[in-house]
Amino acid sequence: MIKAVRGTRDLLPPDTALWNFVERKVREVFARYNYQEIRTPVFESTELFSRGVGEETDIVSKEMFTWEDKARAASEKTQSLTLRPENTAGVVRAYIEHELGRSGLLQKLYYIGPQFRRERPQKGRYRQFFQIGAEVIGPQTAGSELPMRDAEALDMLTSLMDAVGLKGWTLYLNSVGCQECRPRYNQALREALAGVKDKLCSDCQRRAETNPLRVLDCKVPEDQDIINALPKIAEYLDEGCRTHFAEVCAILDTLGVPYQVNPRMVRGLDYYTRTTFEFTHGELGAQSAMLGGGRYDGLSEQIGGPKAPGIGFAIGEDRLVLALQAQQTEAAEPLPAFVMPLGKGTNRHAMKLARELRSAGIAVDVSDESFRLKKSFETAEKLGAKYAVIVGENEVAADAFNVKDLKSGEQKTIARAELAAFLAG
């Protein structure tokens, strides 16, 4: 049997109803904040990610699906392509390529789509997974660098959590500084780590060399006291970064958006500057990060574009759905009516009635005249239909149909002309 490949999966009904529910709420809420949809290609030139996301990150160094696309003609070039492991780089590439900054306006863009990383699958982690993301990017004259943009994105996210009805999340907030002050912090951290490294876990000893910031993320209990005593990023932020972060927090306080500053929260992508954040949820097991994001004031230049500060986030849609399922969110709509032909030659009459009801905007499904009425009722029950509409010879002759409420068992005869209105009400 041919099966879905490792780390990929089929999303089947009734689960897809929940996915659709989430995506519908996303579009509604994001539209209220004046975001518009962007769709970028699923694969891009490998260079976009190595330059944008960062050569040293785990994503680029070992998790990308990359292949050499061979030249098929003398005029073609061989090029290295990669299935996108995230979508921010693609959006910024499109921003640069289409010179969106020339409008002078802030670009408020969102996307929904599959991303690909070659990791070992586990709960909430798949090789093809879905992200819902948004980016606010533009020239500084459009206000792209302002703390209120950061706050607005977070405000929008809490609105989305409310709209989908998700409870039990926590928003962690931090600032990782900028090109100027982060290197100074990194240096201080390395120096501090040099003294205590031997007392830390083996992972941390490795991280102290390769990526000191990651040490802050360590969860080994014995390491915690030592890590808490390390220098804090907040103490190293320069004046601009410090006031920026303070203003983000002040706006969130005014809006009543609940958050926790977590000076130890670090993010794995190189492009983040200043504000970073993460929403976690307790139902997600080890992959507790349900969404993450932050500011990336230098990304555009990093990949050859103009200065275009921005802030964005990505929601792990798979994880959001998992969290909603854990709290038993039901999204499937019941089928309003099941049309049941009864007796030889009634299929066509049932089809005609179904067509009329569907044109009137009512979702219906149709049984078959060869079914005994009992079987039609059983099928209606299994489909979760609200009403059963019998189309037998008597009904066809009278042009009025027996309609039964499947929950109460109540049954009445309704004329063809009134049927759609009755089912809709």
Place this chain on the structure above:
RNA sequence: GUGGGUAUAGUUCAAUGGUGGAACGCCGGUCUGUGGCACCGGAUGGUGUGGGUUCGAGUCCCACUACCCACCCCA
């Protein structure tokens, strides 16, 4: 990439080394124009793949693969 666990019917699970079962689901009937209940009957796998041990292997051993969980990392 590393570690642990698991792999038997559509699903959830049974089966002291001795002819593979149950429940639910599915199909039909009791019941030819009125479902949910009940009863009766039926179909469905040869045990993830490949080797080995044995008179005999879901059952023991080895390898591989897949899935789950965790590490790592991230959404």
